[in-house]
Amino acid sequence: MSIPEIIQQPPGTISFSTPAKNTLLIELSGFWEIGGKSPSAKEVQDRIDADSTISRIIFDSGRLLSWDSTLLTFLIRIIDICSTSGISVERDGLPRGVQRLLTLACDNLDKKQVQLNVPAESFLARIGEGTLKIIISSAEMLDFIGEACSALFRLFMAKARFRGSDLALIIWECGVQALPIVSLISALVGIIVAFVGVVQLRIFGAEIYIANVVAIAMAREMGALMTAIIMMGRTGAAYAAQLGTMEVNEEIDAFKTLGISPMEFLVIPRIVALVLMMPLLCVYSDIVGILGGAVISIGMFDLPVNQYYDQTLNALSITHLSIGIIKSAVFAVLIAISGCFYGMHCGRSASAVGDAATSSVVTGIVLIVLADGIFAVITNAFRI
Amino acid sequence: MTQTDTQIMQGDPHIRVNDVTLAYGNYVVMKDISFSIRRGEIFVVMGGSGCGKSTLMKIMLGLMPPVKGDVFYNGVNFWESSQNRRNKILENVGILYQKGALWSSMTLAENVALPLEEHTNLSTAQIREIVSFKLSLVGLTGFEEFYPSELSGGMIKRAALGRAMALDPDILFFDEPSAGLDPVSARVLDDLILELRESLQTTVVVISHDLESIFAIADNSIFLDLETRTMTATGNPRALLSKSRDTNVCSFLTRGKPCS
Ligand SMILES: Nc1ncnc2c1ncn2[C@@H]1O[C@H](COP(=O)(O)OP(=O)(O)OP(=O)(O)O)[C@@H](O)[C@H]1O
Ligand SMILES: [Mg+2]
Numbered sequence: 001m002s003i004p005e006i007i008q009q010p011p012g013t014i015s016f017s018t019p020a021k022n023t024l025l026i027e028l029s030g031f032w033e034i035g036g037k038s039p040s041a042k043e044v045q046d047r048i049d050a051d052s053t054i055s056r057i058i059f060d061s062g063r064l065l066s067w068d069s070t071l072l073t074f075l076i077r078i079i080d081i082c083s084t085s086g087i088s089v090e091r092d093g094l095p096r097g098v099q100r101l102l103t104l105a106c107d108n109l110d111k112k113q114v115q116l117n118v119p120a121e122s123f124l125a126r127i128g129e130g131t132l133k134i135i136i137s138s139a140e141m142l143d144f145i146g147e148a149c150s151a152l153f154r155l156f157m158a159k160a161r162f163r164g165s166d167l168a169l170i171i172w173e174c175g176v177q178a179l180p181i182v183s184l185i186s187a188l189v190g191i192i193v194a195f196v197g198v199v200q201l202r203i204f205g206a207e208i209y210i211a212n213v214v215a216i217a218m219a220r221e222m223g224a225l226m227t228a229i230i231m232m233g234r235t236g237a238a239y240a241a242q243l244g245t246m247e248v249n250e251e252i253d254a255f256k257t258l259g260i261s262p263m264e265f266l267v268i269p270r271i272v273a274l275v276l277m278m279p280l281l282c283v284y285s286d287i288v289g290i291l292g293g294a295v296i297s298i299g300m301f302d303l304p305v306n307q308y309y310d311q312t313l314n315a316l317s318i319t320h321l322s323i324g325i326i327k328s329a330v331f332a333v334l335i336a337i338s339g340c341f342y343g344m345h346c347g348r349s350a351s352a353v354g355d356a357a358t359s360s361v362v363t364g365i366v367l368i369v370l371a372d373g374i375f376a377v378i379t380n381a382f383r384i
Numbered sequence: 385m386t387q388t389d390t391q392i393m394q395g396d397p398h399i400r401v402n403d404v405t406l407a408y409g410n411y412v413v414m415k416d417i418s419f420s421i422r423r424g425e426i427f428v429v430m431g432g433s434g435c436g437k438s439t440l441m442k443i444m445l446g447l448m449p450p451v452k453g454d455v456f457y458n459g460v461n462f463w464e465s466s467q468n469r470r471n472k473i474l475e476n477v478g479i480l481y482q483k484g485a486l487w488s489s490m491t492l493a494e495n496v497a498l499p500l501e502e503h504t505n506l507s508t509a510q511i512r513e514i515v516s517f518k519l520s521l522v523g524l525t526g527f528e529e530f531y532p533s534e535l536s537g538g539m540i541k542r543a544a545l546g547r548a549m550a551l552d553p554d555i556l557f558f559d560e561p562s563a564g565l566d567p568v569s570a571r572v573l574d575d576l577i578l579e580l581r582e583s584l585q586t587t588v589v590v591i592s593h594d595l596e597s598i599f600a601i602a603d604n605s606i607f608l609d610l611e612t613r614t615m616t617a618t619g620n621p622r623a624l625l626s627k628s629r630d631t632n633v634c635s636f637l638t639r640g641k642p643c644s
Binding site: 169251260 | 498
């Protein structure tokens, strides 16, 4: 169809007349199509309001050239308006197809109104409900943690049931497959710390101490924190999505009715896998970060290799390393719990799975940072 | 089920649902549902889409507590039993979920084998034999090592059926078994259900829309009515077709034709 033709299509119009007393005739003409111009039901409303004697509406569609849902929605609005003000609408003048679709639509609309009878809520009620929801979901989380603990206990009593092959697969996914991204981020963090640090330390002629800064920063803080954040986004979100999809597909129900606890079968292997892998990843990240720092310091700022090596070894103490490792084990639990919790409490639709993944990552990162803060306070209090 | 259990309960219906109300939060889906299912009966739950058939099944299977009412298995009140007791009862129940619900991280063989590994002491070789027998019953020989994501919808349904039958349960729940199957497979499935009842005395609860299959297999049925939100008819579907005066029941059983 060429463009001028479209422009030539006369837009949908209505005109009013009163052929008899109390009767409003609405004449429909032109093209009533999606994307075209057509009048709104407001005009009819205004006309009815202006003349209170009207008790019947009839239509004339003799000059109607074409119609689609645009006309139907317009008519449904009119029928709606008229039913509230007690005006009868006669559909005889409409094209046959329109009449049939209207009958169908109105029948179904009526049914829907019978079912959905939800009163509108006030602002305060919504706030109250929101607060309750938060409390309930915290309680659910605690419930979940309790259940996980008892399942872990059964695991230690060698009573928990899950398949070894599942655990191996999960370990592979959250350990080995995470190496590339952990390498990249850790090396970058090491490089950045070194870069920023050297520039500052140079002012005091103490560049060589950058070795201490990088070693301690990576071992105590950055190694554990960066792997935790990476793993939350990567593995925690994946847990939420996997378990959420299983919930949507009734797979979790199928476990429950078979008498298999989803907690033991699905959640425990995920917690165990992460708790085993995260400390290893953390140590790996420490090493890569320190190497990254060394490359910059030695390569760009010409620090002597021997001295750098000695300084690093001096700075790295068992205390620093073990603080990082303990932290990463704790982070692992937080990641696994928040991922699995949102997965298991997922709604029943595809979008619910997305929501579950999002919530798990947000909650997980907040928990990680909180835990890190608590660690900082504790280590400070004990001067370690 | 132990010997004594069976003896004591012989008089009771196999499953009894007493005055159950189904609801999600404040949204009442169905109310005042009561019926009994005899041992070895094929019982069909009929009703329009969204009327709460799957929800009723969830309540009967312990996945969701009823807001009101009780479910009895062999006279034992299901929802008042401990979790352990409920699991024991469910060991004798096989379930086909509406969407199949095959475990997506396992192959078909593993899916069917898991119930056997959990609840029996059979050797791996024996389990493998049973698995391939069950898969052959549903026409999926040769697909043992396929993952659910590699199958069509109808194949998933059939595999899930195989899993439901893995333990030769006393009771089978089928949520729309023939949805997504071609007419021939659907017919084969009906025959299979009848055969299970004949040979193993299995009680079968079927949720179904498929009129042909309903008339072919049902001994007894209930109809859940969307409009009144309660059950409006119970009895053999053929009898209902000739006797029921309820317009909704009639039009369901005649695919919307006005009833005589
Ligand atoms: N998780 C849920 N939360 C809230 N409402 C729900 C939920 N699941 C189902 N419903 C509602 O409960 C009603 C019954 O759903 P159900 O799945 O039991 O229907 P059904 O009879 O099995 O339908 P179909 O034949 O289409 O499978 C529906 O109206 C649905 O909107
Ligand atoms: Mg259903």
